Amino acid sequence: MRKRERDKFRTLLMQIRKDVTREIQQDVQEGREGEAGDGRDTYDIASDERDREINLLLGDRERKKLEQVDEALQRLDAGEYGECEECGGEIASGRLEAMPFSRFCVTCQSEFEQTQRTMQTDSVAVGAARYPAGADEDEAT
Numbered sequence: 001m002r003k004r005e006r007d008k009f010r011t012l013l014m015q016i017r018k019d020v021t022r023e024i025q026q027d028v029q030e031g032r033e034g035e036a037g038d039g040r041d042t043y044d045i046a047s048d049e050r051d052r053e054i055n056l057l058l059g060d061r062e063r064k065k066l067e068q069v070d071e072a073l074q075r076l077d078a079g080e081y082g083e084c085e086e087c088g089g090e091i092a093s094g095r096l097e098a099m100p101f102s103r104f105c106v107t108c109q110s111e112f113e114q115t116q117r118t119m120q121t122d123s124v125a126v127g128a129a130r131y132p133a134g135a136d137e138d139e140a141t
C-alpha cells in the first residue's frame with residue numbers, strides 16, 4: 001500500500017475513533033443526568049435501570065469498535081494494513097473504504113460466513129435426528 005493511501009485510511013480511522021469516543025462520552029453524560037433529580041416513583045426508577053442496561057450494551061459495542069479501530073491503526077504503523085489476516089492477500093480498497101477496520105479479504109470473510117451457516121445447519125440436522133424414527137416399521141409388523 002502506498003503512503004498516500006495509508007494516510008487516507010489513517011485519517012478515516014482517526015475520524016471513526018473520534019466519533020465513537022464522542023458517542024461513549026455522550027452515553028456517560030446521559031447516564032449522569034439520569035441519576036440526578038428527586039421525587040420519582042418506582043416506575044421511573046425501574047425504567048432508568050433498563051436505560052442503564054441499554055447504555056451498558058451500547059457502550060460494549062462502541063468499545064469493541066474502538067478496539068477494532070485501534071488494531072487497524074497498529075496494523076497501519078506496522079505496515080500490515082490492508083493485508084488479509086487469513087490468507088495474506090490484499091484487501092480490496094473499496095472494502096477498506098466501506099469498513100476501514102476490515103481484517104479479512106472478501107473471499108476469506110465469505111468463507112467464514114459460510115462456515116458459520118454450515119455449523120448452524122448442522123445443529124438443525126442434529127435436532128432433526130432426535131425425532132423418533134421407524135413409525136412405518138411398527139405398522140408393517
Ligand SMILES: [Zn+2]
Pocket residue numbers: 084085086087088089104105106107108109
Ligand atoms: Zn483472505
